[in-house]
Amino acid sequence: MYKIYVRDQNLNRVAEINDYNNLELIPRFNAIGAWIMDLPTDTGAARELIKQRTGIIVTRNGQTIFSGPVRKPYRKWNSKQDTLTVSGTDDMIHLLNLAYPEPSGNFTLKDYDVRTGPAETIMKQYVDVNIGPNALPERRSLTLEPNKALGKSVTGRGRFHTLLELFQSLALAGGDLGFRVVQVGKQLQFQVYQPADKTRSAFFSPLLGNLASFEYGTEAPDVNYTIVGGGGEGTERILLERGDSASIAEYGRFEKFIDQRNTTEIPELEQSMVEELATNAEKRSLSFTPLDTPQLAFVHDYNLGDKVSVVFTQPGEMVTVETLHYFISAYQTVPVDVERVRKIQEKLTVIQDVVRGVKISITPNGETVSPVIGTPDTVSNSILGIFDKMRKLSKRISNLERT
Structure with missing residues (x-):
């Protein structure tokens, strides 16, 4: 199913990698992906991978799903083993x-x-x-x-x-x-x-037998009301406002001023507010391990950037698979009893969002695919949260330096 190749600095395939212990790929939607591989050093592929400006190409059923350069080769030797660990990014690094x-x-x-x-x-x-x-x-x-x-x-x-x-x-x-x-x-x-909207066709749920595990969390918005300042001085400066009324009603009001002194173009100022509200909206993060079925498999039926639906019961609630199928039919333009669907929904958590990244773990014995869906810049732990805040601060400073 999977084939892994070494490419040289001219992007030629120079060796197929067969004797590897494991390979982990993490492609990301509109972001730089990563990969890491362990393999024995006494192979032709290992000798190629330690050369300058090499990389890997990964195909699945003949289709390229990942490619990128080697950034860090690391060799570990002792009397019992001699292992090469190579890691890198995908080609989005350019x-x-x-x-x-x-x-x-x-x-x-x-x-x-x-x-x-x-x-x-x-x-x-x-x-x-x-x-x-x-x-x-x-x-x-x-x-x-x-x-x-x-x-x-x-x-x-x-x-x-x-x-x-x-x-x-x-x-x-x-x-x-x-x-x-x-x-x-x-x-x-x-x-x-x-990207495609697959929310009416790509449903994952433990009850459907295509979801092995999941982790789900939410975080309140950082910003839901913006004021942008464009060009001009003092009272002559262009000022525009935009808010997310639904978010304000649910969480309260969180304001931010956006300094866009470098332009007086109204569409650009509007664009900056839309981006700020989207980037700092309520964050939803769901990582899950799907079970590929003939009806729903990664790459073939959904991919990075697509919107999918994940459905699971609220804590302490019970729903039969027949009831879930009836609920799903409401999304597929099948005539339903609206009141019955509403009562079912009270027992469920329904998440419809973008596939932001996928962790693909490959060994000679098989694969594990773990997608992550959610909002842009979703963070999954406190360490990532710290780096996220540093990145946002760096962006604000660099934008000011460019004016």
């Missing part, structure tokens, strides 16, 4: 390169590289001139798939942001688009896609 304010490199010409249009088009323009076919020769690393002009109209304002940070904002404002970097042949290609 998006950590910067969006130049002037792609030619002459930074005295422009303060910002401002572009407006469909979200997909704008992201691909930034790739093209920064690390794509029309970039400076020494910066070129990616190719582009044909443009489909997906997404709403957005405005990008590039000034030494990482392309990843810029695209996360544009993809969200453009209608929750997905983007990725994948190896196609001997090239790395930047792609944009529209």
Whole structure:
């Protein structure tokens, strides 16, 4: 089912990896993924993996599901074993390169590289001139798939942001688009896609026999009311407001001021408030271990970025599988008794959200797939929470430095 290859610095497949102990892949939606592998050192694949600028390609049923560079080889030897542990990222790491304010490199010409249009088009323009076919020769690393002009109209304002940070904002404002970097042949290609809403067809539940375990948590919003300040001074400064009334009613009001002094364009100011409210909304995090069935399997039936449904009973409640099937039929335009469905729902927790990441553990004996669904920047523990706060502070400071 799975095949794992070593690629060289020119992206050629140079060896197949057969004698490995385990491989863990963590692809992430609109973020940089990671991988780690253990294997014996006395193999041809191990000798290739320790060379400079190598990487791996992982296929499932002939389809590439993961590719990325080796970042850290680590050898452990004692009298009983000689093991090589290699780890790295996926090819999304190329998006950590910067969006130049002037792609030619002459930074005295422009303060910002401002572009407006469909979200997909704008992201691909930034790739093209920064690390794509029309970039400076020494910066070129990616190719582009044909443009489909997906997404709403957005405005990008590039000034030494990482392309990843810029695209996360544009993809969200453009209608929750997905983007990725994948190896196609001997090239790395930047792609944009529209994730699918599978909430009416992809249901996971212990009662359905396709959910082995889950962990679920929520966190109150950091912000649900925003005021943005655009260009201008004093009372002449442009000020706009936007709030999430449903969140305010449930949690109370949490305000934030957004400093966007670098623009007077109303659509850009509106875009910044939409992004802030989405990023700092109530956080829901659900990690679960599904059981692949002929009707519902990862990659074949749902993928990164897709919205799916997970249903489980409230603590202390009991629901039969027949009752659950009746409840699910309400999502599939089947005529139902609305009052009966309402009473059933009182006994259930229903989560419908985006597949943000997937942990795939592969051994010679089989695989385990554990998706994580939830809101952007969902945190699962206190340590990640600390780093999340540091990242947000760094973003605010860097935005101020760019003005």
